[in-house]
Every structure is written in C-alpha cells, then in structure tokens.
C-alpha cells in the first residue's frame with residue numbers, strides 16, 4: 285500500500301459541514317460528486333498534501349445513513365492508494381482480512397475502490413483505491 289489517499293468523514297448535512305470544514309481548513313472544497321450506487325454525496329478538501337472526503341447519505345439504505353444511526357457523525361474510513369487493487373485484494377485475503385467487495389467498484393474521485401471489513405482491521409473501515417487511468 286502507498287500513502288493515505290484520503291480520510292472519509294460521515295456527516296449529516298453536507299452543506300453545513302462544507303462550511304465548517306472550509307472554516308477549519310481555510311479553503312473551500314474543490315469538488316462535489318454523487319455516487320448513486322453507494323447512496324452518497326461527497327465533497328473533497330485539500331489540506332496540504334492530504335485530502336478529506338465528506339460523505340452525506342442520499343437515502344436511508346446508504347451505508348453512511350446506517351453508520352450515522354449507529355455511531356453518529358465522525359471518521360468513517362481511511363483510504364490508502366494502491367497501484368494494483370486486484371493483486372492487493374488477493375494479498376490481503378491471503379493475510380486473512382475480510383474484503384467487503386472482492387471485485388473493485390467505481391468510487392468517487394475517479395477511483396476503483398474496495399473496502400475491508402472493520403472487524404478484521406481493529407474497527408477501522410479501510411478503503412483501497414486505485415486511480416482510474418483514462
């Protein structure tokens with residue numbers, strides 16, 4: 285795995301949190317994107333070399349809606365950049381990690397993504413993401 289690509293934060297109200305994080309980081313979000321398949325609306329911030337992804341549920345079936353019901357707003361996942369997501373999934377499965385989607389799917393920000401179940405990673409939802417090269 286490479287660097288931390290971004291940290292994902294579940295929020296109840298994206299507009300309100302966009303304002304809050306703009307004030308916190310001293311810069312506005314640079315993009316928003318809806319991922320219909322995941323039932324989320326996202327926005328991205330840059331803080332130096334780091335990225336923050338805010339996620340708001342767009343329906344009650346969304347994993348973000350379920351997360352907020354259970355735990356409230358807060359850090360939802362840590363995403364690591366990988367060069368080859370398929371081989372990384374295979375490696376992690378061999379190590380005994382529970383991969384939630386063994387077939388990578390299209391996530392926000394032009395990435396192929398896969399998630400590791402928090403029960404196999406000390407309670408932290410881990411996202412693997414590989415940039416889609418056009």
Ligand code: ZN
Pocket residue numbers: 290291292337361363411
């Ligand atoms: Zn993410």
